[in-house]
Amino acid sequence: MSTGIEQTPADGETLTEDELEALIGDRAIARDDHMNAPGFVVNPDEVQSVLSDLKERAGYDHLSSVTAQEYEDRYESIYHLKKYADASDEVSVVVPTASDDPVSESAEPVFRTADWHEREAYDLVGIEYADHPDLRRILLPETWQGHPLSKGYDQEKPQVVTLSEHANPLESDHRESGGESDTMFLNIGPHHPATHGVLHVETVLDGETVVDVEPDIGYLHRCEEQMCQQGTYRHQIMPYPDRWDYVSSGLLNEWSYARAIEDLADIEVPEYAQVIRTMGAELCRIASHMLALGTFALDVYGEFTAIFQYTFRDREVVQDILEDLTGQRMMFNYFRVGGVAWDLPEPREEFFEKTRDFLDELPAKVAEYNDMVTSNEIFQTRCIDTGVLEPEVAKDYGCTGPVARGSGVDYDLRRDDPYGYYENLDWDVVTRDGCDNYARVLTRMEEVEESAKIIQQCLDLLEDWPEDDREVQANVPRTLKPDADAETYRAVEAAKGELGIYIRSDGTDKPGRFKIRSPCFSNLQALGEMAEGEYIPDLVASLGSLDIVLGEVDR
Amino acid sequence: MSSDEPETRPRQTIHDSTAPSTDTRDSRIGEGVDDRFNSKLREAFGASPFILTKFDEFMNWVRGNSMFMLQFGIACCSIEMIHTYAIKHDVDRYGAGVPRASPRQADVMIVPGTIVSKFGPRMKRVYDQMPEPKFVVGMGSCTISGGPFQEGYNVVKGAEEIIPIDIHVPGCPPRPEALIYGILKLQERIQNGESSPVVVKPYELEQFGDLPEDELVQKLADEIDEDDLVMRYNWADSP
Ligand code: SF4
Numbered sequence: 001m002s003t004g005i006e007q008t009p010a011d012g013e014t015l016t017e018d019e020l021e022a023l024i025g026d027r028a029i030a031r032d033d034h035m036n037a038p039g040f041v042v043n044p045d046e047v048q049s050v051l052s053d054l055k056e057r058a059g060y061d062h063l064s065s066v067t068a069q070e071y072e073d074r075y076e077s078i079y080h081l082k083k084y085a086d087a088s089d090e091v092s093v094v095v096p097t098a099s100d101d102p103v104s105e106s107a108e109p110v111f112r113t114a115d116w117h118e119r120e121a122y123d124l125v126g127i128e129y130a131d132h133p134d135l136r137r138i139l140l141p142e143t144w145q146g147h148p149l150s151k152g153y154d155q156e157k158p159q160v161v162t163l164s165e166h167a168n169p170l171e172s173d174h175r176e177s178g179g180e181s182d183t184m185f186l187n188i189g190p191h192h193p194a195t196h197g198v199l200h201v202e203t204v205l206d207g208e209t210v211v212d213v214e215p216d217i218g219y220l221h222r223c224e225e226q227m228c229q230q231g232t233y234r235h236q237i238m239p240y241p242d243r244w245d246y247v248s249s250g251l252l253n254e255w256s257y258a259r260a261i262e263d264l265a266d267i268e269v270p271e272y273a274q275v276i277r278t279m280g281a282e283l284c285r286i287a288s289h290m291l292a293l294g295t296f297a298l299d300v301y302g303e304f305t306a307i308f309q310y311t312f313r314d315r316e317v318v319q320d321i322l323e324d325l326t327g328q329r330m331m332f333n334y335f336r337v338g339g340v341a342w343d344l345p346e347p348r349e350e351f352f353e354k355t356r357d358f359l360d361e362l363p364a365k366v367a368e369y370n371d372m373v374t375s376n377e378i379f380q381t382r383c384i385d386t387g388v389l390e391p392e393v394a395k396d397y398g399c400t401g402p403v404a405r406g407s408g409v410d411y412d413l414r415r416d417d418p419y420g421y422y423e424n425l426d427w428d429v430v431t432r433d434g435c436d437n438y439a440r441v442l443t444r445m446e447e448v449e450e451s452a453k454i455i456q457q458c459l460d461l462l463e464d465w466p467e468d469d470r471e472v473q474a475n476v477p478r479t480l481k482p483d484a485d486a487e488t489y490r491a492v493e494a495a496k497g498e499l500g501i502y503i504r505s506d507g508t509d510k511p512g513r514f515k516i517r518s519p520c521f522s523n524l525q526a527l528g529e530m531a532e533g534e535y536i537p538d539l540v541a542s543l544g545s546l547d548i549v550l551g552e553v554d555r
Numbered sequence: 556m557s558s559d560e561p562e563t564r565p566r567q568t569i570h571d572s573t574a575p576s577t578d579t580r581d582s583r584i585g586e587g588v589d590d591r592f593n594s595k596l597r598e599a600f601g602a603s604p605f606i607l608t609k610f611d612e613f614m615n616w617v618r619g620n621s622m623f624m625l626q627f628g629i630a631c632c633s634i635e636m637i638h639t640y641a642i643k644h645d646v647d648r649y650g651a652g653v654p655r656a657s658p659r660q661a662d663v664m665i666v667p668g669t670i671v672s673k674f675g676p677r678m679k680r681v682y683d684q685m686p687e688p689k690f691v692v693g694m695g696s697c698t699i700s701g702g703p704f705q706e707g708y709n710v711v712k713g714a715e716e717i718i719p720i721d722i723h724v725p726g727c728p729p730r731p732e733a734l735i736y737g738i739l740k741l742q743e744r745i746q747n748g749e750s751s752p753v754v755v756k757p758y759e760l761e762q763f764g765d766l767p768e769d770e771l772v773q774k775l776a777d778e779i780d781e782d783d784l785v786m787r788y789n790w791a792d793s794p
Contacts, residue, residue, distance in 0.1 A: 163760060197629065
């Protein structure tokens with residue numbers, strides 16, 4: 001069970017379900033299969049041993065999410081495990097705990113990433129985790145009363161929130177031992193230009209060196225899960241995903257919900273709609289990466305005049321195209337369960353021409369960015385070898401997306417767990433081995449080029465698509481009611497990484513539990529590893545290169 | 556050839572003389588009297604180059620035409636706000652385009668997004684740090700009512716519950732054009748010397764000790780210091 005090499009299966013080797021069952025043995029008290037993954041029910045005091053067996057001996061090295069929920073008679077934590085080597089190979093570990101004493105063993109010693117996930121479960125649902133290093137609220141204020149996603153929570157009750165958590169860092173007692181030592185506490189945020197929104201980073205400095213970083217999140221916790229649980233599957237949920245990762249990644253987010261619900265309700269999406277989806281999603285990815293680049297340049301060398309404005313110029317073009325397609329600049333609400341809202345705008349030729357013009361100009365623009373940003377000496381000095389994130393650490397924290405790929409972790413759901421039309425197109429997954437801030441920026445830049453390739457192919461396909469076969473929506477019943485107790489966890493590759501949705505149906509037209517696994521949430525956790533031992537400016541650069549969106553971190 | 560007639564070389568004439576060269580000026584002004592300093596405005600005012608106005612009005616005019624915005628990004632709307640500042644929409648055209656990172660240097664705060672319970676007290680603090688006179692533009696439906704998240708357990712039902720707002724720009728998110736319209740409207744109001752209507756703000760920062768004793772306060776008594784600043788949310792009374 002330790003690090004013995006012979007126990008770790010070689011890449012690609014998979015245990016069958018029977019072998020898995022044998023591995024877990026009688027620690028599994030029952031089976032609770034989800035639609036796309038076998039599920040094993042285990043006792044709350046055997047979480048660590050089961051998870052570490054699955055990790056070390058069966059190769060499930062990616063804890064993608066932890067879902068907590070309350071049933072009438074029990075609480076339940078679900079650990080969704082995947083493999084970095086094969087994302088379509090999933091297994092769920094279901095841990096029921098008693099209603100009156102919901103204590104379960106923490107998975108943190110096995111997967112570092114479980115730290116925040118379990119804190120969230122504690123905060124919102126109220127399950128306690130024994131052995132957890134630091135079990136306190138994460139999204140809601142410390143003084144909050146009750147657990148909002150548990151049963152019987154009364155939303156009308158008053159709450160008191162303090163300002164003291166955000167005390168002035170310059171007060172004398174913010175230096176340890178009366179000013180003699182060099183240790184100083186520094187608050188960055190929640191209102192600060194470098195935090196990309198409302199993030200609060202509590203930093204401890206030794207002289208100029210960062211020795212401890214603690215991101216404090218929850219300043220934009222907008223109850224997205226509650227909103228989705230209150231909406232009907234058919235129409236009322238789709239507008240919300242646009243608002244998770246709001247830097248124009250709308251369609252990518254909508255796809256995550258679309259994929260989950262189509263899986264749950266067994267809906268086949270017409271191929272033509274899949275091509276439109278693929279094209280729209282990649283346009284969003286370009287817009288999102290552009291913003292990442294612009295704000296990163298702003299963070300790293302105060303570049304407000306050129307790069308920042310250039311990236312926004314290009315975003316405007318993409319947003320125009322998307323507006324033609326969807327009718328909105330940012331909050332598209334274009335996907336429908338089973339397809340998309342409508343066909344390409346008429347006249348089609350004009351739309352194709354506009355999009356092709358953008359693609360034709362893109363290489364020159366990318367070259368310009370490379371000229372001005374990535375080959376800039378100041379930029380390189382700031383980014384190369386700062387914010388180093390080793391691949392093993394990245395995996396331990398459940399990092400995905402450009403952050404993981406910049407550390408050489410070859411993991412991209414578009415290829416590894418194919419959906420949409422990606423399988424049939426010709427493109428490559430970008431990975432880099434630099435592990436530093438520079439590698440992450442380059443990964444994004446190259447991904448922009450790959451996305452352009454995908455869009456190009458989609459345009460070709462759409463242009464030649466036979467006119468009588470342009471079906472944009474499958475036939476979906478007016479009210480969707482998936483079977484009671486059907487559960488699924490499905491993920492797509494959003495701009496920031498693996499965006500997963502867990503839905504449990506309770507037989508009505510609204511989800512019983514709707515859980516969002518956000519890539520930024522996991523990625524942000526790794527900030528400490530990247531920034532400790534470096535200077536404050538490198539902390540800011542690392543934060544920028546993670547490209548977080550607080551709407552998605554806090555949900 | 557040039558060495559034969561040195562005085563015809565252009566540099567030479569300047570070099571050898573101490574008189575100012577007036578060629579450019581002459582060609583600009585042309586013939587006749589020099590009236591470059593007599594602007595159209597001055598002509599309109601007649602002989603006296605003075606304008607009489609009230610100092611207040613003058614200050615309002617100045618204020619309206621030079622607004623320093625606070626760089627304040629909260630949620631989705633802030634992306635459209637950045638687009639408004641950036642190329643293409645370029646709100647700098649209206650003298651309002653320099654976002655300041657510090658509230659102490661800003662006159663106008665655009666609130667671009669959802670306010671949740673944890674952020675409410677911080678926003679109030681940022682607002683308090685701005686020097687008077689200060690103005691607020693509420694951007695998006697979230698700042699009007701909580702928008703799409705109105706029913707959320709954690710969402711403040713509109714920024715107006717905490718700070719006074721001069722202009723509401725509806726939309727989710729409002730297009731940059733809409734925000735520019737809002738900013739222009741604010742300029743108009745400032746120039747006319749109008750300030751925001753007085754509203755009842757239900758949520759204020761208070762010292763914990765000053766809160767009326769009730770079940771919740773008693774429960775939190777050992778967690779929170781008497782003189783810590785707190786904000787109390789009465790969700791049941793929210794719209
Ligand atoms: S109004 Fe809409 S776009 Fe603006 S912050 Fe609220 S949800 Fe986001």
